[in-house]
Amino acid sequence: MNGFVKLTEAQRAQFRDEGYLIVRNALDEDQIHQLLEAGDRLIATDERLNRHKTSEYYDGFRNCIVMDDAFIPLLTNDITLPLVIQLLGSNLQLSTSHLIYRHPDPPGTPDSIRRPGWHRDGGRIMRDLGEARYPRMGLKCAFYLTDLSEPNSGVTMLAQGSNQLVEKIDIPEGAADPENALEPLLNPGDCVIFEYRTWHAGAPNFTSRTRKAVMIGYCYRWLKPLDFVKQDRSFLDKLNHLESYLAGEEIDDTLEFQPTGGFNPLNKWCAEHGVEPDRMGL
Numbered sequence: 032m033n034g035f036v037k038l039t040e041a042q043r044a045q046f047r048d049e050g051y052l053i054v055r056n057a058l059d060e061d062q063i064h065q066l067l068e069a070g071d072r073l074i075a076t077d078e079r080l081n082r083h084k085t086s087e088y089y090d091g092f093r094n095c096i097v098m099d100d101a102f103i104p105l106l107t108n109d110i111t112l113p114l115v116i117q118l119l120g121s122n123l124q125l126s127t128s129h130l131i132y133r134h135p136d137p138p139g140t141p142d143s144i145r146r147p148g149w150h151r152d153g154g155r156i157m158r159d160l161g162e163a164r165y166p167r168m169g170l171k172c173a174f175y176l177t178d179l180s181e182p183n184s185g186v187t188m189l190a191q192g193s194n195q196l197v198e199k200i201d202i203p204e205g206a207a208d209p210e211n212a213l214e215p216l217l218n219p220g221d222c223v224i225f226e227y228r229t230w231h232a233g234a235p236n237f238t239s240r241t242r243k244a245v246m247i248g249y250c251y252r253w254l255k256p257l258d259f260v261k262q263d264r265s266f267l268d269k270l271n272h273l274e275s276y277l278a279g280e281e282i283d284d285t286l287e288f289q290p291t292g293g294f295n296p297l298n299k300w301c302a303e304h305g306v307e308p309d310r311m312g313l
Contacts, residue, residue: 032273034109035304038117046118050194050229053215057110057222063176069101070176070243074132081258088134089146089233094258095245096128096278097266105247106277111172111222113304115249118224119170120310121297124279126169127248127257133185135236142183143207145232149190149200152227152248154257163197169227169250176243179217185236187223187244189213193230200230208232249277272296 046052058066073092081098084090096102106112106125115123136144151157157165179186191211193200200209214234215223225231227248236242248257262278273296276282285293301308 032107032109032112032300034113036110036113038114042114043118046224046226048195049191051189051191051223051225052114053217054111054114054222054224055218056220057108057172058174058176058220060220062104063219065101066105066174066245067176067243069099070130070132070245073098073130083129086146088136088236089131090134091129091131093127093129095130096125096247097259097262098130100269102128102130102245103270103274105172105174105245106274108172108174108222108247111174111224111247113300113306114224115170115172116297116301116308117306118310119167119249119251121295121301121306121308122252123249123277123297124252124254125248125256125277126250126254127171127246129246129248129258131242131244131246133233133236133242133244135185135239135241140235140237142235142237144235145188145207146235147233149202149209149230149232151193151230156227162199165228167194167226167228168254169248171225171227171246171248173223173225173244173246175217175221175223176219176245177240178219179215179221179242181216181238182214183235183237184240185238185242186215186217186234187225188232188234189215189223189225190230194226194228196228196230252279 081092081094083093190209202209276296298308
């Protein structure tokens with residue numbers, strides 16, 4: 032991570048109140064090309080390890096960051112990671128890396144189809160704590176690799192402000208979506224950052240193109256990641272100091288108890304750019 036992208040107060044307010052941000056041009060053409068090549072290679076295989084395929088229209092891999100080196104730079108993307116730190120603070124780790132291919136729907140599919148349906152992220156958090164007690168614990172950076180500039184292209188829809196809900200989302204009878212639903216129109220390389228608590232769903236894909244995306248999730252280091260317990264040594268050895276830390280490796284050899292959590296390389300970045308490492312809420 033070499034740059035500094037300052038989070039504006041308007042962006043902070045939007046993320047707090049609506050649960051998402053749209054970041055344009057988070058990836059350049061070379062990065063998009065490398066990610067598409069890697070994703071296409073994986074999807075074309077019969078690999079079952081980490082595969083997440085729910086139907087013939089929705090395919091992908093969890094913990095994809097270990098499956099091709101092309102995904103590793105997304106972890107410390109120069110545009111999105113600075114924004115994530117300013118939103119959540121520096122006490123972070125990788126929670127999930129998810130390659131998702133949303134294939135076109137067949138003719139005759141109703142426009143009410145949602146693959147997947149409306150849901151929140153976070154694994155067991157809601158089940159264990161309940162909707163009303165679900166705090167802000169993480170977010171995803173959804174990097175889109177294909178053209179989603181027209182409706183019904185398979186983009187991830189968002190329910191604006193649903194991160195604030197203390198009960199399940201309300202979808203009016205006979206409707207496919209809540210009244211505050213947003214279908215972002217995106218170009219290749221755009222990224223949507225959204226909170227785990229923000230309700231979202233997959234729009235129909237009535238184009239002739241497969242919608243391709245990689246979602247990188249971050250959570251606090253005191254949470255268990257969604258995709259892995261501990262990454263293999265062979266993967267960690269490929270990473271630089273910061274990447275390894277974000278991938279969950281403990282790189283502090285201090286023996287004494289440290290109530291602040293120990294050494295954190297993100298704190299150096301925060302000090303260099305005048306960013307408060309402890310968010311203390313939005």
